[in-house]
Amino acid sequence: MTFDPVIAVLLIPAGTAMLLAVLPGYRLTARINVLAALASFVVAFSLFFHRPGQGQYFHVDDLNNVFIVLTTFVGFTTSVFSASYIGHELEIGRLTLVFLRFYHAMYQVLMFAMNLALVANNIGLMWVAIELATLTTVLMVGIYRTHEALEAAWKYFILGSVGIALALFGTILVYMAARPIMGEGADAMVWTSLVVRAAEFDPALLNLAFVFLLLGYGTKVGLAPLHAWLPDAHAEGPTPISAVLSGLLLNVALYALLRFKMLLAVNPAALAPGPLLVTMGLISLVFAAFMLYRRRDIKRMFAYSSIEHMGIIAFAFGMGGPLANFAGLLHMTMHSLTKSAIFFAVGHIAQVKGTQQIAEMGGLTQTNPVLGWGLVLGVIAIAGMPPLGIFTSEFLVVSSTFARAPWLAIILVFGLLVGFGALFLRLNAVAFGEPRGKSGETHASYAPMFAHLALVLLAGVYMPPALVGWFQNVAKLLG
């Protein structure tokens, strides 16, 4: 049997999850977690060079290759951050060893589920994978078992399950649309076969299916008005999970939507999915930008910022065309890296201060200079200041929109500016001024945070031509 990277990228997390579920101890399991995440990343990276042929269940093309590499990379850095973060949580007794074992196993199950959703060629399999990812994150969000954590987990659970259920109905409708053309059986759910013949499908059924899929997977992307679970889930779970949720799981759900968007794009009689995504994207952006002003909990604030950025990404993909798609892809990558870096900083800050309330933290750049400046850098990046990568992608989104739909661009810029103001207002309170609140000790690992920020800076200053070419290729694929 030859080595198949696609199978490996699934088997490594799955096998590690089983191993971690039975192994005791903290140091050993945290290390195994990091090693497994690193191995997945290396294997995923090898997909750039060698790619197995597509099968009934799995396939890798230019589009999902980018997603897999990004997912495994952030999964790896988050596992490094998680090792130091969880160590502190154990010390202060917020987590017990039993829960820790569970946490590590679930972390790998989540990585498995996300990788499976990304490489799945079968739309039913993709649905099962996203359901599994939802389940594991629900369990992780509730892991502290406080009143707030349980409410957040319950809310996420109910809203997530309804979203998942609607997405399944949409998936069934896609099969119904495909069946008269493709015949019965497995072939009518294989994405690569569907996209070839989607032009012949019944457009009315496809439209209806897309509406259900948009509502279903859109809930998981966190698009307003379906976002209600997202701030709670981010605020109450362990911070590594907030980083993975924001940086990765939202992307995976968006990836599912993009696949179905590509199906509809092939069929000339079906409705254009673009305007729907554009509308939901803009609503999310403007709504979240205003909501940023009233946040008192730092993790909730950055959760709203994630809604804002998912809105921008959905907007860019909704506009379509090579330039907007390129901008959307770049923005998604940059947002994943930046937002998880911010959550790494916020996680340690919350540990130092012993609270997540913004009012009780202040003057971080004086008390904890490395953490404080890391956060400042992250917020500068997420707010879209040059020369960091998010500036580049936001600039591309805005300029490509101005050329085609100036009115939409005005709303877009308005939303961006409102969010910009809120972020700096809060950053000022947290990072500068008189030190407020208590300051404790934490064994922070800064490497993941600064590695992400360095990549974002690099992308803003110099994009390697190979990467640009790759993204352009994918943008063309997205239509």
Added chain:
Amino acid sequence: MSRFMFDVAHMLAGSLVLVSFLQLYQDRLYALLNVYAAHAVVLALSVAWQAYAQDAPHLFVTAAIALVFKAIIIPIALHRIIVRLGIHREIEKVVGVGPAMLIGMGLVALAMVVMLRVTAEADPLAREDLAFALSVVLLGLLMMVTRRNAVSQVVGFMSLENGLVLAATGAKGMPLVVEISVAFSILIAFIVIGIFLFRIRERFDTVDLQVLDSYRGERR
């Protein structure tokens, strides 16, 4: 497909919608669980009939899951949780019985109009099945929003899910149906275990979600 096959499938799917309506106006938890068990039994019959009519033996697995897991194990487990938590009081509703039934009828009408128009070219059995399935899904959603109690919301979600299984089995020859129904059963098992393990009673003294909702994260 013979006329008889079609009529029976039609009748079973229609009964599922009817039982969904029965669930809407139950105001005691035990009664609600009994009606849910009936819902699952009707689903099992319907799936089994589809398995026979489509000559698709793997669907019998889905039917068996519906019968054993949803009609027996889950109601018994929830029953025990209710006893353990001592919440067999009346269910608090957001909307009264009358308006809930009217909204329900509106939703069924909507499902019929949308599905029958959209699927004009599909074969008649699948069409009717999808229309009924969408009705059950929408009624399940309605139940979730009109209840405040965690257990009855879960029952609403499970009946919604029954609608999805009906749709999946109605789509002739759809692959992975068994896998999907297993995945859903795991999801439901997790919900039920979750209610139990999280010991919502112990921590909050109630499973009434309005009490849970007291926390919004911004009002401390």
